[in-house]
Amino acid sequence: MPGAHEATTVPASKAVNGNGKAKKSKPTVKAEADDDDDIPLAAATKPKRVAKKAKIEPESDEEVPKPKRKAAPRKSKVKEESDADHDSEEDGGPKKRKRSTKRAKKEESEDEVPDVPKKKRVKKEEDPEKEKIRLRKEKEKEERERKKAEKIKKEEEEAAAVFRWWEQDKKDNSQKWTTLEHQGVYFPPPYEPLPPNVKMIYDGKTVDLPPDSEEVMGFYAALLETEHAQDETFNSNFFADWLKVLGTHPPRNSIKIKAFDKCDFRPVFQYFEEEKAKKKALTTAEKKALKEERDKIEAPYAFCIIDGRKEKVGNFRIEPPGLFRGRGEHPRKGALKQRVRPEDITLNIGKDSAIPKPNMPGKWKAIQHDNTVTWLANWIENVNQSHKYVFLAAGSSLKGQSDMAKFEKARELKDYVDQIREDYTVELKSKVMAERQRATAMYFIDKLALRAGNEKGEDEADTVGCCSLRCEHVTLEPPNVIIFDFLGKDSIRYYNNPAVEGQVFKNVKIFKENKDEGDPVFDRVTTASLNKHLNNQMKGLTAKVFRTYNASITFQTLLDEQQEKLKNATFPEKMAIYNAANRQVAILCNHQRAAPKTHDQSMEKMRFKIKGLRYDRMKLRHQLVALDSKQYKKRFDKEDEEDEDSDIDDDWIEDYETQLEKVELEKAMKKFAKDNEKRAADGQEALPQEDLDTKLEGIKTHFAELAKERGTGKAKGRGDAEKVMTALQKLEEKIALQKSNMSEKDKGKEVALSTSKINYLDPRITVAWCKANDVDVRKMFSKTLMTKFPWAMEVEDDWKF
DNA sequence: TCAGAGACTTGGAAGAATCTTT
DNA sequence: AAAGATTCTTCCAAGTCTCTGA
Known part of the structure; x- marks a missing residue:
């Protein structure tokens, strides 16, 4: 079953990952159709090693270091306008649709009207002053509720306005698209120089920087207390780029x-920092x-x-200039990411649409009308020459359609999956090395x-996935365990030690033979060849579909397995199962995050809370001893109980009770003061002072009693044994729940x-599950x-998925 | 045939908003 | 009402995979 092996998550910082760069020259294990390693592998292993060696030969010398660097920025080609003629076919469609949406909206808003006036219910009663306050409170409450309801209504309205493309025939x-109008992109405001009294210092002297170089300096200054500023690569890239800017915009005071x-x-x-504080x-x-102004x-x-x-539109805000924050050991991190200008941007827009004007001086790089793509604008970013769009x-019809298609493909x-699994299981023994590796x-x-x-380039962080695994990333542990330890996407460490099928174990052993740490495990497989093969097994199948499929099917299966437990579950229980x-x-999927900064702290808090509950439980048990010691003996095993609560000793109890008393007293005084204020x-x-005094006295006596009980193993019975038993029962449940919450967390x-x-x-799994278990989907999404x-x-x- | 351009999805972190506690 | 904790949203980097042109 997928998911059988858990990836143990270990902070990447601790990773003992091979720091060797990928050796880009391909090793040349030659193993071909004539290869005899098809024969019973177990038997073949030994002689093969010899045979293998003979086969290692410099396949070709031109396999030497490939020029991995990306080509210099090149002019991006703008597609010719050629789609005009396709437009006419669908012409009627959009207009009709437009009309119907409008109608739908109108009906909505009419619906709304009758709801509005119901809110004023006036209660007439005795004391007019009291009444006033009550009214005010009620009003406030109603106001809050109304706002909430409004919010929900608005959301529903928006949902109702959504184009229901999933009900249309697939086209x-x-x-x-057929027509496309938009306003282009939003450029961030120009740089505002620092106030004249804010200056960086160089070698003890203040530096008077012109805006251009000051801006770049500011990018760095802002990161001074982040990890980035501790990073050598980051610092040197920043400094190099800043020096370039300083070359053309040197300090005005000739430093x-x-x-x-x-x-x-x-x-x-x-x-x-001060500015941040002011804003806050x-x-x-x-x-x-x-915010409203910005919006x-x-x-x-x-x-x-x-x-x-x-x-x-999704990301219509153009990325502001700054320092490139590459992840992991990215060789370019810290480099200056330049300000994007209209001259960098190609717009993609309908042929008949008005060309928008940029909100900063300049002219668009190009305008195109390509309706085979979904983007509205793009540019090439200067640090890695990557394309930005x-x-x-995410909620648009275009994205929705492809999202749904993705899940349908996975379904x-x-x-096919049974057949595919069967096939690759057979191919694990293939005599053709390429097939065996692929399997x-x-x-x-x-x-x-x-x-x-x-494959990745030299100017990117050294991370790998399946096809690019290197020998250093997989360690064999007989009889059948493979230890994976590598940095994957975003330089997140993947560490896992699954037990695998014997044949797989043998294969990896073979693949690693006669290779160096930095050589690829699968020298005969590329993502392209793998995907081509997958496509032959099922149309449109690629490696990533497996991730989607396995994630969703696992989720569905897990939920189904818990169906019984859900029958009478409370909402929090349902949520916990989900x-x-x-x-x-x-x-x-090895989806990790940095543990929240406050995690340890909140763990401690929970622990304390549970200890408090256990104290309460102890007290109840002691009551039971006093009320009905037979019952008590029948129900509880003293050993066990004392074992679990061994941390609740007299000293702690004293502290705890003192604390509790203090809290109670304060609470009583506050309440008294508040009541009087209100009056x-x-x-x-005002209420007489004696009221408070009596109350405080009561609390004090109570805690004095508790103090006396301390260490006796008994407590004054409050109520009858039956009641105490039920209370105990409830408390047990509460403690169990809290404990499980804590460990889950x-x-x-x-x-x-x-x-x-x-x-x-697949979101449909969640929706169906919510419906079946009477849960509001909005609680999960x-x-x-x-x-x-x-x-x-x-x-x-x-x-079902 | 294959490298790289191009388009689109996936990913964690930072920042903002909201909820909870004090 | 402020502070602190938690959850949601935005940001943009980093993947996957297809297409294209030499």
Whole structure:
């Protein structure tokens, strides 16, 4: 079963990963059709090693270090406008649709009207002052509720306005749109120089920088207390790029900046901190006003009109300039990411749409009208020459369609997977080395949910996936355990030690023979060849489909297995079951996160809370001893109980009770003061001081009693034995729940659930599960996920992946 | 045929918003 | 109401995989 092996998550920092760079020259294990290692492998192993050696030969010398560097930035080609003629076919469609959406909206808003006035229910009663307050409170409460309801209503309205593409017939997939209008992209505001009194210091002297070089300096200063500033590569890349800028924009007070060590950015950093604090200190209303203003400016860019429908654009804000924050050992981290200008940007827009004007001086690099792609704008970023795109938002029809198609493709695999597994199991013994390697790679992709593992360049972090695994990443531990230890995507460590099929173990042993640590395990497999093979087994099948398939099928299976437990479960219990399944998938996919900074602290808090509950339990037990010691003996094993509660000793109890007493006393006094305040406001006279005194006395006596009971193993019975028993029962449950919460939380501290939820778990599984178990989907999906998955919301409760 | 351009999905972290506690 | 904790959203880096042109 997939997921059988858990990837143990270990912080990447501790990774003992081979630091050797990939050796790019290909090793040349030659093993071909004539290879005899098809013969019973066990028997073949020995003689083969000899035979193998003979076969190692320099296959070709031109396999020497390939020029891995990416080509210099080249002019991106702009497609000719050639799609005009396709447009006419669908012409009627969009217009019709537009009309119907409009109608739908109107009906919605009419619906709403009758709801509004119901809220004023006035109660008439005795005391007018009291009444006033009650009214005010009620009003406030109603106001809150109304706002909540409004919010929900608005969300529902938005959902209703969504184009229900999943109810339409599927159309040709190569053409993504017919008409497309948009406002282009939003450029960040220009750089604002620092106030004249804020200056960096070089070699003890303040430096007067012109805006261009000051801006870059500021990028670095802002990161002074982050890990980045501790990183040598980051620092040297930054400094090199900054020096270039300084070359054309040198300090105005003729200081020569030469050594990074002599730079002191602290004053600038401190200024930024102050600004941050100021911003934070604004009142809620002020913050809200600022946000509204921002939203208003950005509003035109936030939507586009595609085939006559208004849809949300995703990342319409152009990335501001800054320092490139590559992950892991990225050789370019710290490099200056330049400001993007209109001249860098190609717009993709409908042929008949007005060309928008950039919100900063300049002209677009190019305009194209390619309706076979979904992007609205693109540019090439200067650090790695990678392409950046502006796409529609996740909730748009275009994204929704391909998302659904992804899951449908994964479901299709259900019908093929048995055959595929059978095939690769056979091929694990293939006499053709390439096939045997491919089968082994497929085994890993299928069983361990590894990524495909494309080749990477020298100017990227050294990370690998299945096909690019090197010998140093896999260690064999007889009889059949393989230890994987490598850095995967985002330089996240993958560490796992699954027991594998004997044949797989043997194969890896063979693949590693006569190779160096830095040589690829699968020298005969590339992602392209692997995917080509997969495509032959099932149309559209690629390595990544296995990840989706295995994630979703695992999730579905896990939930189904828990079905019995769900029958009478409370909501938190249901949620726990759901999250546990989610977490198993996240572990399968090795989705990690940095443990929250406050984790240890909140663990400690929970521990303390549980200890308090155990104290309560102890007290109840002691009561039971006093009330009915027979019952007690029947029900409890003193040994056990004392064992678990051995940390609750008299000293601790004393402390704890003192603390409790203090809290209770304060609470009583506060309540008294508050009550009186209220009475004063209502024009009533204050409660007499004796009231409070009696109350405080009561508390004190109670705790004095507790103090006396300390160490006696008995407590004054309050109520009858029966009642105490039920209370005990409840408390037991509560403690168990808290304990399990705590251990779940601890186990999950380094597991990220969100990635699988967003990308790998078919949302229909969740929707159906919620319906079947009477859970509001909104409890499981955040607002963004709700908007991302409108197409999943209508499945029946018995829908299965 | 294959390298690299191109387009799109997936990923963790930072920052913002919201909920909970004090 | 402020502070602290938790959850959600945004950001943009880093993958996958297809297409293209020499």
